[in-house]
Amino acid sequence: MTRPIVATINQKSLKHNLSIVRSLAPKSKIWSVIKANAYGHGINNIWCLSDTDGFALLSIEEAIMLREHGWQKPILLLEGFFCPEDLYLIDRYSLITTIHSQWQIQALENIVLLKPISVYLKINSGMNRLGFNYKCFQKLWNKLSSLNNIRDITLMMHFGNAENKTEIIKSYHHIQNLISGLNCNCCVSNSACVLWHPEVHYDWVRVGILLYGASPSGNYSDIININLKPVMTLSSKIIGIQKLKKGESIGYGYTYYAKQPQRIGVVACGYADGYPRHAPTGTPVIVDNKITQLLGSVSMDMITVDLTNCPQSNIGSHVELWGNKLKIDYVAKAASTISYELMCALTSRVPIKIIC
Ligand SMILES: *Cc1c(COP(=O)(O)O)cnc(C)c1O
Numbered sequence: 615m616t617r618p619i620v621a622t623i624n625q626k627s628l629k630h631n632l633s634i635v636r637s638l639a640p641k642s643k644i645w646s647v648i649k650a651n652a653y654g655h656g657i658n659n660i661w662c663l664s665d666t667d668g669f670a671l672l673s674i675e676e677a678i679m680l681r682e683h684g685w686q687k688p689i690l691l692l693e694g695f696f697c698p699e700d701l702y703l704i705d706r707y708s709l710i711t712t713i714h715s716q717w718q719i720q721a722l723e724n725i726v727l728l729k730p731i732s733v734y735l736k737i738n739s740g741m742n743r744l745g746f747n748y749k750c751f752q753k754l755w756n757k758l759s760s761l762n763n764i765r766d767i768t769l770m771m772h773f774g775n776a777e778n779k780t781e782i783i784k785s786y787h788h789i790q791n792l793i794s795g796l797n798c799n800c801c802v803s804n805s806a807c808v809l810w811h812p813e814v815h816y817d818w819v820r821v822g823i824l825l826y827g828a829s830p831s832g833n834y835s836d837i838i839n840i841n842l843k844p845v846m847t848l849s850s851k852i853i854g855i856q857k858l859k860k861g862e863s864i865g866y867g868y869t870y871y872a873k874q875p876q877r878i879g880v881v882a883c884g885y886a887d888g889y890p891r892h893a894p895t896g897t898p899v900i901v902d903n904k905i906t907q908l909l910g911s912v913s914m915d916m917i918t919v920d921l922t923n924c925p926q927s928n929i930g931s932h933v934e935l936w937g938n939k940l941k942i943d944y945v946a947k948a949a950s951t952i953s954y955e956l957m958c959a960l961t962s963r964v965p966i967k968i969i970c
Contacts, residue, residue: 618882621960622937623968625662625968626662626970634841635825639812643668645669646668646821648669648671649673650958653954653958654888654957659966667818668710668818671692689710690712691711693712701721710731712734714744723761732768733764737769740781741774769792769800769802770800771789773804777810779811801820803815803816804819805823809837827846832952833947834941846942848888848934849934850883851929851933852881853881853929856877856878864909864918867910869895876920877922879901879920880916880918881933882915884917887915887960891911893949894949895908895909899917899934900934901927902924902926902931906920906923
């Protein structure tokens with residue numbers, strides 16, 4: 615028998631979540647964000663999102679792959695192009711590129727393309743990663759509008775603290791000022807804005823984490839009422855049982871000692887599968903539909919779990935690390951991280967099973 619760990623990707627849930635996003639932002643078109651190999655779900659496993667208005671990602675190679683698969687609707691490069699020659703591919707494959715730096719504008723000015731392209735002009739909303747100062751917007755707009763290589767310009771922003779109402783209200787006023795009098799589409803909302811700030815939904819929203827069924831805030835309680843479904847379920851089996859005497863310890867570093875005799879299950883899942891190595895004792899795990907906890911440290915290929923409340927469980931028992939029953943937000947919180955990181959960290963040795 616093969617090692618029992620598997621990541622199940624439920625395409626029905628993915629489609630369902632897209633329909634929820636539509637109902638949350640009914641007036642906007644939707645960029646389904648599939649960067650980082652579709653947040654670890656596998657870019658080849660998300661074709662069922664064909665109802666989306668466009669796909670947004672980082673890598674031009676993946677964008678080309680989508681086109682070669684026959685995807686004809688829009689594709690957005692969230693970080694734009696990395697060298698001027700990329701513009702030939704952007705032109706040839708009809709991709710939309712973000713523009714966040716002056717050198718990119720120069721490149722657009724100097725190059726000869728077959729047809730004008732659409733661009734997203736990125737304004738720095740205060741995060742100070744990519745983007746121009748909003749004070750330059752009008753000047754850049756005029757400049758880009760004058761170039762033959764530009765077909766249309768969309769105002770793009772990305773918020774560093776989209777849960778914060780005050781920040782969004784401030785940005786909203788900035789945006790209204792910037793676009794007043796211009797015939798300009800806007801795209802500024804991520805999942806958090808889709809949930810909590812309808813005033814900034816505008817023409818397009820860019821949604822990642824909601825599609826995959828987790829909370830942008832890291833708190834599952836924040837999405838409990840909107841009926842999203844987890845798309846990825848990571849599961850495995852118990853492959854060993856240990857009976858600890860009082861005072862005996864378990865795993866690398868002996869970080870956990872049994873306070874009384876205790877039955878332990880050894881699960882075929884470790885950090886080389888993408889399970890977070892920093893998950894501490896107490897991180898939730900489900901064994902045979904019962905919630906229990908991780909004990910001791912996470913190894914490369916194994917974790918150890920408490921079977922005190924699972925007397926029926928044994929070798930071969932089903933274990934859910936996160937997913938359908940155990941929401942990934944709870945596991946992420948226990949491991950001091952966010953669902954995004956857990957999803958993306960799934961490694962290539964974990965076999966993927968598709969439910970469609
Ligand atoms: C990743 C990303 C998103 C999606 O963020 P979620 O919180 O997953 O919705 C949106 N916009 C940009 C620019 C991104 O890089």
